[in-house]
Amino acid sequence: MSDIVDVKLAVVGGLPPRTDAPWGPKPGRITPARIGVYAFLVVASLFFLMPFYVMLITSLKPMSEIRLGNLMSLPEVATIQPWIDAWAHACTGVDCNGVQVGLFNSLRILVPSVILSIALGAINGYALSFWRPRGSNLIFAILLLGAFIPYQVYLYPLVRMLSVVGLYNRLPGIVAVHTIFGLPIMTLLFRNYYASLPIDLFKAARVDGGSFWTIFFYLILPMSGPILVVATILQVTGIWNDFLFGLIFAGRENLPMTVLLNNVVNTTTGVREYNVNMAATILTALVPLLVYFVSGRWFVRGIASGAVKG
Amino acid sequence: MKLRLSALTPQIALLPTWLIVVFAYVGTVIWSIRISFSSSRMLPEGDFVGLKSYERLFSTQRWVVSVENVAIFGVIFIVGALVLGFFLAVMLDQRIKAESLFRTIFLYPYAMSFVVTGLAWQWILNPSLGLQQMMHNFGWTSFTFDWLARGDRAIYLVAFAGIWQASGLVMAILLAGLRGIDEDLWKAAKIDGIPTWRVYLHIVIPLLGGMFATALVLLAAAVVKVYDLVVAMTGGGPGISTEVPAKFVIDYLFDRQNIALATSASTVMFLAVLFVLGPILYRQYIHNNGRAA
Structure with missing residues (x-):
């Protein structure tokens, strides 16, 4: 049992999909249903990526920009100072040595x-x-x-x-x-x-x-x-x-x-x-x-x- | 003589594990349960006061709220992750382009810790500078989304963050199941003219039963253990509105110095898991699970 599952998981995990045999319920023609599938996947991807995107752009903004409250907009003036501070100066209690x-x-x-x-x-x-x-x-x-x-x-x-x-x-x-x-x-x-x-x-x-x-x-x-x-x-x-x-x-x-x-x-x-x-x-x-x-x-x-x- | 000694080697090799099992697993559980029947506060006492700390536990509001929360969290988190994970898997199984890219995107949150997940969503959902303010800046000034600051709603957001983190796991497991389904099934369904959604509902989902069970066990285990997500995202607040049992135990053990109350709470958690997960685990792993020799 376990090796069968392993093989299946290996397939999910990144082996190239079989191309010689028919696979899945429908062939790949452009139909409204196909467009629906891609729309769903793209929206889902945006949902999963959004938090990381927000974290990343927030980390590159100066505080003055963050206080404006434009959560999703790209930084106008990007800065890496927050990264330096986080690495070496951020404080926990009295210690300020960063993470x-x-x-x-x-x-x-x-x-x-x-x-x-x-x-x-x-x-x-x-x-x-x-x-x-x-x-x-x-x-x-x-x-x-x-x-x-x-x-x-x-x-x-x-x-x-x-x-x-x-x-x-x-x-x-x-x-x-x-x-x-x-x-x-x-x-x-x-x-x-x-x-x-x-x-x-x-x-x-x-x-x-x-x-x-x-x-x-x-x-x-x-x-x-x-x-x-x-x-x-x-x-x-x-x-x-x-x-x-x-x-x-x-x-x-x-x-x-x-x-x-x-x-x-x-x-x-x-x-x-x-x-x-x-x-x-x-x-x-x-x-x-x-x-x-x-x-x-x-x-x-x-x-x-x-x-x-x- | 040599033969006898070598016959013991497997047992000797397992000795560290035996010690760990006896002391760290069985011993600690018995000890915890024992303390829960004592009147210990800051230090463990050897007395026996029966179910006193259990009575106190269930009359402690914070505990009652914690139990309610873990139930709400559990239902939303499990149902949400299973449903979203299932749809992701089904859509990925439609012979689409860039499948591995999509898969990578859906699963990456699972690689990150609950602390990271909690902090990210805490920032996005904070009412003063997060999503709500952004909508206001767009001109939609009547938009309110302050659930993170609302005692009656914050727990839903914690569950939501959990879903974001764990649906990819469900997707991965169910996709493995979908790839194992016989191709002839789809041909037969096509010949019979059965609509795709009915094939999924009546044939595919039942076929994936084992995979759903696997995902359910993993998600359920995460529900009982949920601690760091809450600590990072809400700290149990506002007030005590997002407290959970796991956090209750830690707080009463290490901050509030009432170890009898804490251990009685952990005993309740232990029993709950034993009764719910015990039979499932037995069926999944132990039963009929010898090496087929």
Whole structure:
């Protein structure tokens, strides 16, 4: 099942449409219905693009122009000063170092969290789909349910546990939290992928005397390229976009970019600098957007795999 | 002896996961539920006062408003994203030109965080310099759109922003489903002279059942977890009019220092998800899901 869905998703994700076989309900002639289809798509596109357009032009206007209230009009005098301010001078409380601090914090959180959660997920998926030791189903069921349960239930005890081991409000603490809560989706992802590999390959390796780790490192891992890409995309965007965990577990020194951005925009005292706010917002969205535009179909595979039947 | 040791390796490899499952997933839930039955305020107490904090919870107006809001948000967000996502997918499936460009445009909001989504729409919809003022400048001075500042309407805008962010996801999932539908179906329908809309309504939508279920599960999970969108877009305001349960718990845990009340709220959330999503998840993943050996 999973590989069929993967193939379908790959089609949606960016493979060229089939041109040899008839496709879709209608041929491509110019009829009122065709025009209607394009009109709908164009209007929908404008709706989806509008917020980004507004953010972008707002970030390039001086405040004097913004106060005129012409939300959608292009700047008369474009300026990049808001971007410089957002990057280096925007204030959260008493600190006025811009969102650049958050960018570096997010990176410091991101890299170890992504590596750890993928490593654990891959080992889990491998063990659960090929070795199936006692308790496999239980582990999988709990992880699956755990992924859908609101994080609020875990938070307080987790704060206490991390305090006891001295990791609360520290970088290793937030990395641990991301690893913990990335585990369900990572395990699911790798388990489904490995379940689609031919089991005879594994059996042959076992007959040849391959051990758990030998088979993993020399047989399974070299075949995991595609799923590693999907997992990386999923975790990079997911962890970058996280707000809740960063807010609670990262500590003042390590606040990720999303939290810092919200502080810049929503807790400013005095005059609100909308242009700086919008520049900061775009800066925060830049990394996941870059991942999205570069990765294309892989991104779609990633987001859909979370709820795809295995 | 060597054989016995190597037989244990899979279990040892799963040890970190076992620890995480036992402590971070099961342990925390039990601990949270335990605290909800105590009289803890700022610090956890070991006493047992029964359902007292639950009684307080449901007589706390902020909680009642939060629950109402998450229901309103949930219905509008899920229905809106499913409907819009479905239409986008169907239109994209009409053998159109520049399909991948359209797809990229519809899905990009999903790559951005809820914080970014919330801040963008907060700016566009703010009554003083946003959409409303722009219309006034165009000469339409009677145009009013101040829902973001209105306690009875702001939650609808939060749901709207959510739809903007998530419809692309629904589109991607349903488009995958549409591409899996047999070409002969369309030929047969054409020969029988069935109008296209009826084919969609009576044949295609039922065929896409599994895909709709997938999208529904993802959207429903987002509803229960909705927190950052509200924090960024409205901060729960005006007043308490856009508060949601997830925010209630965080606020009472970390700002208002009433952990018994907060954990009882999170327990209610936990139970709600367990009863609603539990059976669905069981059907989707666990049931009949062994490796076909």
